[in-house]
C-alpha cells in the first residue's frame with residue numbers, strides 16, 4: 001500500500017478531497033469557457049445534439065454538472081489502493097500541489113493517500129501534466145482547437161436542432177438551449193496559449209452571425225447576442241492542416257516507466273463510455289481482479305425516470321407551485337435527485353428564500369451539500385445556466401448567502417493525518 005503525506009501550501013483544516021475536487025472543477029470551468037459560462041453548457045448542448053428532445057432517462061443525469069465535476073476530480077486523481085511506489089507518490093504530490101494552487105482559497109493541511117497508478121484525464125492540460133507535473137516525456141502531443149459559441153434569445157419555439165452547412169464546408173449547429181435561448185456554434189480555429197484564458201473574438205462572432213443569417217429568415221446582429229463562451233478541444237495532434245479535419249478520436253498512452261500513468265489524449269464527450277472501457281482494458285493487466293464492463297445499461301444518478309418529459313409532468317402534478325418551466329429544468333438537471341430537496345414541500349414558500357430565476361434556498365442548499373457548490377458562479381454557471389437570468393443584484397444576494405453557508409464536509413477518499 002502506497003502511503004504518502006501531502007502538505008498543501010495553504011494553512012487550514014478542510015479535507016483535501018474538497019480542495020482537490022474543487023480545484024479540478026474550477027479548472028474544468030476554465031477549460032471550456034469564458035469567465036462566466038462553463039463547460040457544462042457544452043455538455044448540455046452536446047446532450048441536445050446527441051439525443052435531441054427524446055433523451056433516454058439515463059442521459060438526464062449525464063449532464064448533471066456535479067457528476068461531471070466529481071468524475072473529473074476522480075479521474076484526475078485516479079485513486080486506487082495498492083503497493084508503495086515512490087514515483088506514484090511524487091505524481092500525487094504534484095497533482096495535489098497544482099490543485100491547491102489553482103484553488104488558492106486559504107485551505108490546506110496534510111493528507112495521506114493510497115494509490116497504485118494515475119489516470120491523467122487533464123483534457124487540454126494532458127500534455128503539460130505529463131511534462132510538467134509528472135516530469136516525463138510525452139509520446140503524444142495535442143493541438144488546441146478553439147471553439148466558440150453565441151447564446152441568443154430562442155430562435156424557434158419547438159425542440160428542433162439545425163445543422164447549417166456553410167460555403168466553407170464547415171457546419172454550425174443551432175440548438176435549443178436553456179429553455180429560453182438558442183446556442184449557435186461552433187468555430188474551429190487553432191489556439192495557442194493558456195487554455196484557461198480562451199475567449200471568443202470579434203471575427204468568430206461575425207462568422208457565426210454570418211452563417212446564421214445566410215440560413216435563417218430572421219436576421220441577427222451583435223446586439224442580439226446575450227452571452228458567449230469559448231473552449232479548447234485538446235485534439236491528438238495528427239499534423240493535419242485543417243482543424244475541422246483533425247481526428248476527434250482518442251489516444252490512450254500507458255506509461256510504465258516508474259509508477260503506471262495512463263494519459264488520455266483527445267476524444268469526445270459522446271464516446272465517454274467507450275473511452276472509459278478502453279481505458280480500463282489498458283489498465284486490466286495492472287488490476288487483475290477487475291470485473292467485466294457493466295455500465296452499458298446502468299443508469300446514472302437521478303436517471304431512474306421514464307423520460308425527462310414524463311418526469312416533468314409528474315413534478316407539475318405533485319408540486320404545482322413549481323410551474324412547467326422549472327419542472328422541466330429540474331427534470332433535465334437533476335432527474336429524480338430533485339426529490340431530495342422537493343420532498344415534503346407544499347408551496348413556493350416552503351422552498352425558502354428566492355434568489356431570482358426560479359432559484360430558491362432549497363435548491364441552493366442541495367447544490368452546496370450534495371454537488372460541492374461553493375460560490376455563486378458554481379451555482380449560476382457551472383451547475384446551471386441561471387446566470388443568464390439573474391440580475392446583478394440577485395447574484396450579489398446569492399453570493400452573500402453562500403458566504404454565510406456552513407462549510408461542507410467532503411472527506412471522500414482522502415484521510416486527513418491527525
Ligand SMILES: Cc1cc2nc3c(=O)[nH]c(=O)nc-3n(C[C@H](O)[C@H](O)[C@H](O)COP(=O)(O)OP(=O)(O)OC[C@H]3O[C@@H](n4cnc5c(N)ncnc54)[C@H](O)[C@@H]3O)c2cc1C
Pocket residue numbers: 023024025026027028029031032039042046049072073076095098099121122123124125129133146147148186230231232233264266267268269270271
Ligand atoms: C468547443 C468545443 C466543442 C466540442 N464539441 C463536442 C461535440 O460536439 N461532441 C462531443 O462529443 N465532444 C465535443 N467536445 C469535446 C468534449 O467537450 C471533450 O471531449 C470532453 O469535455 C472531455 O472530457 P474530459 O473529462 O476528458 O476532459 P475535460 O472536460 O477537459 O476535463 C479535464 C479536467 O482535468 C482537470 N485538470 C487539469 N490539470 C489538472 C491537475 N494538474 N490537477 C487536477 N486536475 C487537473 C481540469 O480542471 C478539468 O476538470 C467539444 C469541446 C469543445 C471545447
